[in-house]
Each structure stands twice: as C-alpha cells, then as structure tokens.
Amino acid sequence: MNLETVGWNLFFEEHFYHYKNKGLLPGRVLGKNKEIYTITDGDKTFYGKLSGKFRYKINLSKDFPAVGDWVVFQTKENSPFVYIQAVLPRKSYFSRKQPISGGRKIKNGVIVGGSTEEQIIASNIDKVLIIGGLDGDFDIRRIERYVTLAYNSGAVPIIILNKVDLCEEVDLYIEQVRSVALGIPILTVSAEKNINMSSLLGHIHSADTIALLGSSGVGKSTITNFLLGEEIQRKQTISKATGKGKHTTTSAELLIHPLGYMIIDTPGLREVQLWGEEDILEESFKDVIAFLGKCKYSNCNHQTESGCAIKEAIKDGMISEKRFESYQNQFDELYKLNKKRTQLDIQMSKKQKQRKLFRF
Ligand SMILES: Nc1nc2c(ncn2[C@@H]2O[C@H](COP(=O)(O)OP(=O)(O)OP(=O)(O)O)[C@@H](O)[C@H]2O)c(=O)[nH]1
Ligand SMILES: [Mg+2]
Ligand SMILES: [Zn+2]
Incomplete structure (x- = not known):
C-alpha cells in the first residue's frame, strides 16, 4: 500500500477509522467498466465489484462509487475480484x-x-x-x-x-x-x-x-x-x-x-444540467446578485418597473442583458429542480409512512 501517492490524506484516514481492524482495505477508484471498478492502493491494482450488502443499501446514482472516490473493500480468497463495502465521504x-x-x-x-x-x-x-x-x-x-x-x-x-x-x-x-x-x-x-x-x-x-x-x-x-x-x-x-x-x-x-x-x-458532456440549491449561484453570479434586492419595489420583476436596479445596471453597462438572462435561466432551472425534489421527498415520506402503517 502506498496510499499517499494517490491522494490519501488525514480526511480519508479519519473516515476510514470505522473500518480499520475489520479486515477491510482502502483504495481509490481509477475507472469503471460496466459493473467492475478498477481500484488502486498506490502499489497494486484491484478489480472491484459492489458487495451484495452495499448494493442493497444504495439506490441513488450518487451513492455508487465514482472515479476519484476512495472505497473500502474486502479481498476474497480464490476470487479475482475484491468486494466494495463502502464509499468514503467525498472531500469535493x-x-x-x-x-x-x-x-x-x-x-x-x-x-x-x-x-x-x-x-x-x-x-x-x-x-x-x-x-x-x-x-x-x-x-x-x-x-x-x-x-x-x-x-x-x-x-x-x-x-x-x-x-x-x-x-x-x-x-x-x-x-x-x-x-x-x-x-x-x-x-x-x-x-x-x-x-x-x-x-x-x-x-x-x-x-x-x-x-x-x-x-x-x-x-x-x-x-x-x-x-x-x-x-x-x-x-x-x-x-x-x-x-x-x-x-x-x-x-x-x-x-x-x-x-x-x-x-x-472525462467524456464530453452533451448536457450540462445544473444540480444544487439556488444559492449555488452566489459565487458564479456575484456580478448580478450585487444588484438584486436594490430595486425600488421589493417584488420587482425587473421588466418595466421604475427604480429597477437591474435595468439601471444593464443600461449603465455594469452587467449585460444576456448575463442577467443567464442568471434567470439558471435560477429557474434550479428552482424547478428543487421543487420537483421536494414533491418527490413528500411522496417518498408518505410511502414510507404507509409502509410503516402496514407493518404495525
Ligand atoms: N488545432 C488543434 N487541435 C487540437 C488541439 N487540441 C486538440 N486538438 C484536436 O481536437 C480533436 C479532439 O481532441 P480530444 O482531445 O480527443 O478532445 P476531447 O475533449 O477529449 O473529446 P471527447 O473525448 O470526445 O470528450 C482531436 O482531433 C485533437 O487532435 C489544439 O490545441 N489545436
Ligand atoms: Mg477525450
Ligand atoms: Zn428590478
């Protein structure tokens, strides 16, 4: 094992603590081909499959190992594969x-x-x-x-x-x-x-x-x-x-x-659909956000209202119209996504409640 050479640090060490002394090893995911993950410990290469228990626990795409992840795995005697038991928390x-x-x-x-x-x-x-x-x-x-x-x-x-x-x-x-x-x-x-x-x-x-x-x-x-x-x-x-x-x-x-x-x-992405809460725009649209909340009317739609700080900023060349349009588009996209996610969460929790009712 030569974990540091492939990015291991204190952050992962701390999260690995729970798995230490359980016969489990850490490794970094180099790639994925169908259901098989290529993993390195800095010295050796392993071919990993998800363990049955781990596979059962996860169902969202983001819970599966991704390239760059640190995973925890178990070797099995006489098997060409190792078995992934967990993905360590992602630093970024x-x-x-x-x-x-x-x-x-x-x-x-x-x-x-x-x-x-x-x-x-x-x-x-x-x-x-x-x-x-x-x-x-x-x-x-x-x-x-x-x-x-x-x-x-x-x-x-x-x-x-x-x-x-x-x-x-x-x-x-x-x-x-x-x-x-x-x-x-x-x-x-x-x-x-x-x-x-x-x-x-x-x-x-x-x-x-x-x-x-x-x-x-x-x-x-x-x-x-x-x-x-x-x-x-x-x-x-x-x-x-x-x-x-x-x-x-x-x-x-x-x-x-x-x-x-x-x-x-990475492969070229054909679609770059956004993911996150609406506030992820705070950094990328700092220039636009600087003028938001500065309009005369707090419910300003930035259309024809007088005293609209956004319109003024566009007129003064502080931000471009296209840039403001992008901000609105990205905000709408995130807003719709999160509304849909909330609805799904409500449906999910209703289903879970029903399941509980049936059980007891
Ligand atoms: N003229 C020129 N061509 C380049 C340059 N860099 C890459 N190319 C060419 O652009 C084409 C695509 O390059 P790739 O490196 O395969 O592009 P990619 O982003 O990996 O593409 P995907 O794997 O499909 O996402 C190839 O034909 C390269 O030879 C460059 O600096 N100048
Ligand atoms: Mg490429
Ligand atoms: Zn306005």
Whole structure:
C-alpha cells in the first residue's frame, strides 16, 4: 500500500477509522467498466465489484462509487475480484443533474418526467479544469454553466481555452469568458502545438487531483496526454461511429503522473444540467446578485418597473442583458429542480409512512 501517492490524506484516514481492524482495505477508484471498478492502493491494482450488502443499501446514482472516490473493500480468497463495502465521504466532487435516459417525455408541450438525480462526474478533486475550444464550437453559455457547477464542486476552477493555434481573435474570447467567470484564471493554450502549456503546469502541484471537463472535441484527452508526457501515453478507444481514429473518451478515467499529480479525463458532456440549491449561484453570479434586492419595489420583476436596479445596471453597462438572462435561466432551472425534489421527498415520506402503517 502506498496510499499517499494517490491522494490519501488525514480526511480519508479519519473516515476510514470505522473500518480499520475489520479486515477491510482502502483504495481509490481509477475507472469503471460496466459493473467492475478498477481500484488502486498506490502499489497494486484491484478489480472491484459492489458487495451484495452495499448494493442493497444504495439506490441513488450518487451513492455508487465514482472515479476519484476512495472505497473500502474486502479481498476474497480464490476470487479475482475484491468486494466494495463502502464509499468514503467525498472531500469535493463535480456533479450535474443526470440526463434523462431514453429521451425526454413531452406532455401538452411541457417537458415532464425526467431525472431528479445527481450524477457524480469526478470526485475528490483539487482543481477543476473547464476546457473550451477556440474553434467553431466555442459556446460561452456552456462555459457559464460549467462555472456554476465548478464553484459548487468545492474544487478550485481554472478555465483553459484550447486550440489557440486556430484562433485569430483570442482577446475577444478572453473578454467574453472573463465576463462569465469572475475571479477564475483563464489560460489560452494549444495542447497539440504545445503553446503556452507551461502556464497550465504552473497551476498543477504534486498530490493534486485535477479533473478535465468540457464538451466533446475541445481537447481534454489531448491535454491529458500532454500532461502525462510521451513516455506514458495511454491507449485510447477508437470512435465506433467513425472508426477513423477519432478518439472519443467514453468513460472517466483517473491517471497518475510519476511526479505525483493525478488527472481525471472525462467524456464530453452533451448536457450540462445544473444540480444544487439556488444559492449555488452566489459565487458564479456575484456580478448580478450585487444588484438584486436594490430595486425600488421589493417584488420587482425587473421588466418595466421604475427604480429597477437591474435595468439601471444593464443600461449603465455594469452587467449585460444576456448575463442577467443567464442568471434567470439558471435560477429557474434550479428552482424547478428543487421543487420537483421536494414533491418527490413528500411522496417518498408518505410511502414510507404507509409502509410503516402496514407493518404495525
Ligand atoms: N488545432 C488543434 N487541435 C487540437 C488541439 N487540441 C486538440 N486538438 C484536436 O481536437 C480533436 C479532439 O481532441 P480530444 O482531445 O480527443 O478532445 P476531447 O475533449 O477529449 O473529446 P471527447 O473525448 O470526445 O470528450 C482531436 O482531433 C485533437 O487532435 C489544439 O490545441 N489545436
Ligand atoms: Mg477525450
Ligand atoms: Zn428590478
């Protein structure tokens, strides 16, 4: 066991205390393939399945082990697998609302059903690298959503605008990003042409776990490979769709650099639906929130009312109209999510009460 080399620290040690002396071992999840988790203890690699008891206890997506998690497992004689008994509490994690599988259901023109579950993308991370591509796919509103989720993750966010070699108006992009990513460092690099990559290395320290997030094709895996260095290039899956050697990442993977830092490369997220309480916007929309509550009327809708601080701020160029619109959209999205979750909680507790009634 060489746990410290893969991110073990006092936080996990304390939580592992309950499991010590019970024949259980800690390990970090490197990846997942179907029902099998690859786990490391810093020396050895194990292949883990969920123990029956643990599987029975959990039912939400967020309760399952995620890449970056520390799990507690038991070895079994003559079995090629180890058995995961628990996930240790997460120090930080990046999550989103789980996308709806099988498409959305639309009833009377309104999206109904769908998921109210949280999906963990990467766990126990120190830094979140939000990657955007400085090519035709650049999407500022997506980056704005990543920023909200990154602030909510408990890790330090950094924005990387990759493919600077393809872009002639870099400053324009930086300016746009700066207006939605308050106080977050923005780096412009090219992973493929090795431009300005040293600025990124300056943000990465030994024992850091960093997660790379962003749309498909922005260059997350190219950056990961650059960071890992040529000597440890990893194998990549060839895209099934094209078969032309396009390397599309299909599942998150934690990779360990000999210098001691760890990188979690993730598949491009097609949907970046928000997860959290409405107050998670406090950090990412500080600029907008500064004007809220300053209108003449406390119930101001920020439409046509006189003395509206938001309208004034827009007129004075303090915030853009688009930025305020984004705030409203993200707030609505979270509000609806949490209303639905509360309703489900009420239904659940009613069901539980009924069950109890039947039992006694
Ligand atoms: N011109 C240029 N192309 C780049 C750069 N970085 C990556 N690419 C190319 O962009 C394409 C996508 O890169 P990937 O690293 O696979 O992107 P990804 O974000 O991992 O994509 P998914 O795994 O699908 O989420 C590849 O063809 C890369 O060669 C860059 O700095 N400049
Ligand atoms: Mg990739
Ligand atoms: Zn107002």
